[in-house]
Structure formats: C-alpha cells, structure tokens
Amino acid sequence: MAESARLSAATSVVGVMGDPVTHSLSPLLHNTAFAELGVDWVSVGFPVAAGAAGAALDGARALGIRGLSVTMPHKDDVAGRVDHLSALAGRLGAVNCVVDEDGSWRGENTDGVGFVDALRHRDGFDPRDRSCLVVGAGGAARAVIAALADAGAGAVIVVNRSPDRGLAAAVLAGASGRTGRSEDATHCDLVVNATPLGMVGQAGASWPVDPVLLHGGQIVVDLVYHPMVTPWLAAARSRGASVANGLGMLVHQAAFQVAAWTGHDPPVGAMWRAVADR
Ligand code: NAP
Numbered sequence: 001m002a003e004s005a006r007l008s009a010a011t012s013v014v015g016v017m018g019d020p021v022t023h024s025l026s027p028l029l030h031n032t033a034f035a036e037l038g039v040d041w042v043s044v045g046f047p048v049a050a051g052a053a054g055a056a057l058d059g060a061r062a063l064g065i066r067g068l069s070v071t072m073p074h075k076d077d078v079a080g081r082v083d084h085l086s087a088l089a090g091r092l093g094a095v096n097c098v099v100d101e102d103g104s105w106r107g108e109n110t111d112g113v114g115f116v117d118a119l120r121h122r123d124g125f126d127p128r129d130r131s132c133l134v135v136g137a138g139g140a141a142r143a144v145i146a147a148l149a150d151a152g153a154g155a156v157i158v159v160n161r162s163p164d165r166g167l168a169a170a171v172l173a174g175a176s177g178r179t180g181r182s183e184d185a186t187h188c189d190l191v192v193n194a195t196p197l198g199m200v201g202q203a204g205a206s207w208p209v210d211p212v213l214l215h216g217g218q219i220v221v222d223l224v225y226h227p228m229v230t231p232w233l234a235a236a237r238s239r240g241a242s243v244a245n246g247l248g249m250l251v252h253q254a255a256f257q258v259a260a261w262t263g264h265d266p267p268v269g270a271m272w273r274a275v276a277d278r
Contacts, residue, residue: 016044017070026254029258043069050074057081068098085106125189127148127151135208136208189218
C-alpha cells in the first residue's frame with residue numbers, strides 16, 4: 001500500500017523541527033519504523049526559523065501533534081519550554097525529542113544514548129572502563145561526553161577550540177571527565193570528532209586530531225556523515241584504526257525517539273537499511 005493511502009484523520013503525527021530541515025533523514029527513519037511496526041503514525045519535516053520554537057510548540061500542541069524530533073537551532077530553546085525534562089535533558093540543557101504525555105510535554109535527549117547504542121551494537125565497542133577522547137564541546141559533543149561517562153568510561157578527555165566551553169563540557173562527565181590535548185588521542189581507545197571539521201562545505205578545514213596520532217586497536221568515530229567517509233576518517237582507517245561515521249548516532253537516536261513516542265521496540269535493522277539503501 002502506498003504510504004499516503006494508509007494516512008487518515010486518525011493518524012498520529014510527529015515531525016522534525018529545525019532549520020534547515022528539508023534534507024533531514026529523520027522522517028525517513030521514523031516512517032520506516034512506523035511501517036515496520038504497523039502503527040498508524042507519520043513523521044514529517046517542520047521548517048522552524050531560529051527564535052520561533054515557542055510559537056511552533058504552541059502550534060504543535062494546539063494541533064495535537066504527538067511528538068517532535070528537535071534539531072538545530074532549537075535544542076536549547078525547547079529545553080526551556082516543555083512541561084518537564086528527563087534528568088539527562090536537564091543536565092544537558094538540550095532537548096532533541098518532545099514526547100506527549102496526555103497533554104503534558106516531556107523533553108528528552110536521545111543523542112548520546114543513540115551514540116553509545118550504535119557503538120555497542122553496530123561497532124562492537126563497549127565504553128566501560130575505556131579511555132575516550134572527544135573533540136568539540138557543542139551540543140553533539142556534550143551529549144556524547146555525558147553518555148560515555150554514564151556508560152562507565154574510565155576517562156572522557158575533551159579537546160576543544162574554545163577552552164572555556166571545553167571545560168564546561170568535561171564537567172558533564174563528572175569524575176571521569178577532564179580537558180586535554182590532541183596528543184592524548186594516541187593513548188585512547190575511542191576518538192570522536194564532534195565538530196563540523198571535514199563536513200561538506202568546510203573547505204580547507206584542518207584535522208580534528210592529526211592522523212599520525214591514530215593507530216590500530218582504536219575506534220575512531222566522526223559524527224559527520226556528509227560525506228559518508230570524511231578525509232579524516234579515511235586517514236584514520238589508513239593508519240589501521242576501526243572507523244565509523246555519524247550514521248550510527250543518527251539511526252540509534254531516532255530509534256530511541258520511536259520507542260519514546262510509540263512505546264514499541266524500534267526496528268533498528270530496518271531503520272539502518274532505509275538509510276543505507278537511499
Ligand atoms: P555546535 O553546537 O555548533 O558545536 C560545534 C563544535 O565544533 C564546537 O565545539 C566548536 O568549537 C567546534 N568547531 C567548530 N568549527 C571548528 C573549527 N573550524 N575548528 C575547531 N573546532 C571547531 O555543533 P553540534 O550541533 O555539536 O554539531 C557538531 C557536529 O556534529 C556537526 O558536524 C554535526 O553535523 C554533527 N552532528 C551529528 C549528529 C549525528 O546524529 N551523527 C548529531 C548532531 C550533530 P568552539 O566551542 O570553539 O566554537
């Protein structure tokens with residue numbers, strides 16, 4: 001049956017709000033999961049300009065929207081506008097998922113748990129007692145830093161262009177967190193790029209970590225997935241490291257959103273195939 005043929009006045013609507021949003025893979029991931037689960041839900045894109053998150057949330061509530069995936073530039077703004085926050089979303093001060101609870105809206109953050117879930121189940125890496133280095137201190141980095149600490153990482157070392165933001169991000173990892181230097185990467189089991197360096201359009205950008213510091217026995221993850229293999233990831237692979245791009249975080253954070261909205265176990269395999277086959 002065509003997707004549009006199953007939609008009706010009773011269909012539960014969710015969407016991804018952000019700017020830009022038209023290229024987002026989130027509706028594809030959500031709709032693949034809904035179809036696989038056989039539930040009457042649909043996910044669409046909601047382009048919402050910076051500063052308009054409050055109006056968008058009011059409108060969504062009035063329209064009976066069942067949930068929202070929240071992306072740039074609204075994650076911090078939405079954290080201050082939902083009815084209550086999960087402990088993790090409160091700690092991060094950022095929401096990437098709004099869940100309707102009988103008319104009350106709960107803000108969650110599934111980015112970091114999605115990252116760790118992909119690491120464990122896709123890449124076979126458990127962060128427990130391992131040394132991890134994260135480059136960046138923005139929204140994505142902060143989610144990853146907190147999640148690695150929550151997963152029992154032995155050390156979470158943060159390297160960031162702006163030292164103050166790096167320190168604030170390292171604090172999220174509690175006793176296992178500290179700031180460091182790129183050179184620390186050579187002693188780490190996991191090295192993560194959580195900056196836009198290497199993304200399409202970042203002409204002339206430098207390396208997140210000099211590839212000469214990377215080697216076999218490490219897993220190197222670039223949260224960027226456009227391109228699928230960044231020059232840095234290719235260099236890390238040629239140095240013998242195992243590598244993964246940002247699709248794992250994208251797919252698994254969307255899977256947690258589907259679970260939060262519908263209460264069903266998400267069909268992660270089908271969601272992976274949807275982005276791989278596109
Ligand atoms: P953000 O909040 O704007 O943070 C950007 C971070 O990158 C900051 O720490 C910033 O350092 C650093 N940075 C930016 N340009 C830099 C440069 N030229 N040299 C060194 N550091 C630089 O962005 P974000 O939302 O965290 O996103 C970061 C990356 O993760 C983006 O590429 C995004 O596409 C990707 N991402 C992927 C997923 C996924 O599911 N795979 C999810 C979210 C984000 P300062 O603190 O010094 O400014």
